Amino acid sequence: MFDFSKTRAAFHLPDGVTYLDGNSLGPMPRAAQGRVAAMMADEWSEMLIGGWNKAGWYAQPRRVGDRIARLIGAGPGEVVMGDTLSIKVFQALSAALALRPDRRVILSDSGNFPSDLYVAEGLARAMGATLRVVDPGDVAQAIGDDLAVLMLTEVDYRTGRRHDMADLTARAHRAGALALWDLAHSAGAVDVDLTGADADFAVGCTYKYLNGGPGAPAFIWTHPRHAAAAQPILQGWMGHAAPFAFDAEYRPAPGIERMRVGTPPVIALAALEAALDVWDDLSLSDLRAQSIRLTQAFIAGVEAACPELVLNSPRDPQGRGSQVSFRHPQAYAVMQALIAAGVVGDFRAPDVLRFGFAPLYNDLADVERAVGVLARIVHDGSWDRAEFHQKADVT
Structure with missing residues (x-):
């Protein structure tokens, strides 16, 4: 088994904090501060505009993309970085729709991240298509012969439910449709295999489990069979054959x-x-095994200590990503009390306490402390203080 204490040491984790919110924003890698400072001092400061050639800035999106490719089951030269996740969703979805010009149905589910659905709704309106949204459990049955693109987030942002990428992609292909996967809650958290699943397009962000920092750029992948034909509507200067x-x-x-x-x-x-850099010696199978170990221990601990909380995630680890959520009627206040006590998760409307487990830096001691603090807060009622009910801009 991989020694995850080595990767934990690579991150700055504030004293007294048990951080279970890496599915929202990963902590800072210790090496990042020095790397950025060196880039600014040695490249931007000294090379000025020459850094595009001398420091390799222009090729950086492909170079970094190749490193992410290994973590999502893609090959060299198949992933490129840049822009935001919403932009990449727009690009991939528009390109997929253009590859199926005789069809105009986009299928997604109600567990998809709202931003993806907003993009799809706007694009459908502009291209004369229809966005069809069903319950996550009804996706397979909703795939029909009129479908152009199946657009799903592999791991549900609220429940942690994990779709069977290979099965749903195969069903879409049998219906003559394409499959687009959002890996925002998958990349760096589970054992993604885009090539093995025969997916068509994929996108993802890098500020969650990949720990790139707030606002870190997104990535996009196109299966090689589509690479020469894909034509996204959003055509930018850097995507030109000869910029x-x-x-x-x-x-x-x-x-x-x-x-x-x-x-x-x-x-x-x-x-x-x-x-x-922290991924260089780590296998996805070890990552996944540790993720399951942590999430299973957390579920068992919370259910034993806080029976009044209701599990909002799949119990079977094979159907779950690397996060666990529980429901409580006062979830927002409970989470604020948890954060004040040094256990950081987050809240999702209307009543969800959400906890992300990142094997790179979380361990069983984090699980034990989080369960203990949560039980104390729920049972002693300390969550019911006025300041814990005050909604912040970001929840």
């Missing part, structure tokens, strides 16, 4: 490079590169 020819008309770059849009966020990518 510095300054042609008046757009010509898509070969392969995944056409999915680049704007100028890459070089400073943010430097921090992300430092964060990715």
Whole structure:
């Protein structure tokens, strides 16, 4: 079994804090501060605009993309970085719809992240398509011969429910449709295998389990069979075949490079590169085994200590990602009390206490402390103080 104490030591975790919110924002890798400072001092300061060539800034989105590819079951040259996750969802979905011009139905589920559904709704309106949203358990039955694109987030952001990517992708293909997967709550948390599942497109963010920092850039993957044909509606300068020819008309770059849009966020990518160093000797199978160990222990502990809380995640670890949620009628106040006591999770409306478990830095001691503090807060009623009911802008 991999020694996760080595990866835990690679992160700055504030004293007295048990951090179970890496599914929202990963903690800072210790190496990131120095890497960004060096980039600013040695590259931006000294090279100025020459850094695009001398320091490799221009090629950075592909270089970093190759490192993420290994964590999602993709190959070299198949992943590129840049922009936000919503932009990448828009690009991938528009490209997938264009590959099925005789069909105009997008299928998703009610557990998908709202931003993905907002993008799909707007794109459907602009392209004369229809967005069909069903219950997560009804997705397989809703795949029909009119479907153009199946668009799902692999791990549900509220419940942690994990879709069977290979099965649903195969069902979509049998119906003549394409499958687009959002890996926001998967990459760095579970054993993703896009190639093995034969998916068509995938996108994801890097500020959660990949620990790239707030606002870290997103990634996009296109299966090689679509790389030469995919034509996203959002065509940017960096995705041109010859950006510095300054042609008046757009010509898509070969392969995944056409999915680049704007100028890459070089400073943010430097921090992300430092964060990715921790993965060099770690296998996804070890990651997944540790994730299951932690989440199973947490569920058992909470149910024994706090029977009044209701499990809101699948009990079977094979159907769950690396997060666990419980329901409580005063979940927001309970979570604020937890945070004040040094156990950081988060709240999701209307009544969900959500806890993310990142094997890179969480361990069984974190589980034990979180269960103990949660039990105390629930049982002594200390959550019911006025300040814990005051809603903040970000929950």
